[in-house]
Amino acid sequence: MIDDVRDLSVVEKKKILARKRFFKCLGQCIAGIVIATCACALFGLFMASDFLAAFKPSAVYKTVGLFVTAFWINALLFAGVYRFAGKDGKPVRDYWLCTIIAVITYIVSMVSSKMLNVFAMPLTLSTLVIIELIGRRSATLTTALVAILVIFTYVFSGGSYDISLVVAAAICNGLTALVVNFFVHKHYNRLKFLLMALFSPLIVQPIVVAVTLALGDVSINMFWHFVWSYGSAVAAALLFMPLVAMFEGIFNIADDFRLSELCNLSNPLLKRLASEAPGTFNHSLVVGNLAEACASAIGENPNMARCAAYYHDIGKLKAPLYFSENQSSYNPHDELIPEVSVSMITSHTLFGEILARQNKLPSEIVDICRQHHGTAPVGYFYRKALSLREDGELAVNKYTYAGPKPQTKIAAIIMVADTIEAAMRAFTPDTREEYVNRINKLVDEKVELRQFDECPITMGDIAVIKTTIIEVLPSIHHRRVDYDKRKKD
């Protein structure tokens, strides 16, 4: 956790960790940069002119130029995607996804612009796919870099190509992607989606016509530019959904489509949780509501927070009756020594991680299954074990969760929401002050146990999370808090 109090040693430590993280990521992506550079440069040479002639001494400058440009573009793509991924993100996965899409888009753009029409480049489609899977900034960067590489390939190839038209086509494609992304929403019904996919690309078409006229190409070409530009935009609007689904599966990405599917209560794993561990299921739903509100309040993804909350305790499916929320009268811990009870309780994080992996849940949720208790002790059984000791001394480390501590802001939110939901369910405050103090104390305990040391959450975020839970929890529990006992007295 980044404390508001400046601690130089912590800042230095974070810088060293950030540097290590960058070079580790670069090591995992360097092969991609080299392969993509060679693929783009060789294909560019193949499309530009006589492939073998490009390796003769007379053409060495052009060939080296194309290789240098391709390398520069791929290195910039890595740097940009790494920067945009942020501390909580997955830069290696994002980089490989962007690179694969960029190389395919470049190859198809070169082929389609030479064989069909310069406006038939699939830049709109690739932009829409990356916006949905990663984000606008990475999509804009990838599209811009692919467009630059296409333009440079035309420049290196010489010949009679109109570079201005290639530049105009690339810009129009990018603009169309932004317009389509603005108008076509996944929440539409099918008819509205189709209508928007058909009509939103028309907004950019006047620019296509104007550019063609400005370049003095007043002929049948103008008609074909319009047809190809509009046709490729409509195809992109209709095709990006299946492509998103395909890349989601390959890269195990949790975009909003996938998260809403996973939050559907008819999902097999949630159905199993509801039937085998109904107490845990209800607890998870409440944690989901709290986590969603907290994530919105501090600018994190609320859908991810809700989804992670729904699945955070799936590890309890291994032995549901060992958890108090699923017990009615029989408590198996009455027959066990505290050491065994603790191992049964703490193992739900590890089993949750295994179950999440087996069910191919997104990696963010797999991590949260493991991290949501951090390295906190299981207080009840530690105290029980301590009471059985005659010397009154007992090391706490055998009674704690194995960790790791939360690594992301969403994992920290789940930890806080989980703790508060579980504790407040059995707590009936007499006054609002008592209710607020209890929540503050629960969160402060986690801070004192240094559970947020490894994630980028700030004290400001923690304060906002506390306030949000204080406001939201009573309405979720449907329990009226008697805020002013004094009046009653």
Ligand SMILES: [Fe+2]
């Ligand atoms: Fe848990």
Ligand SMILES: [Fe+2]
């Ligand atoms: Fe929980």
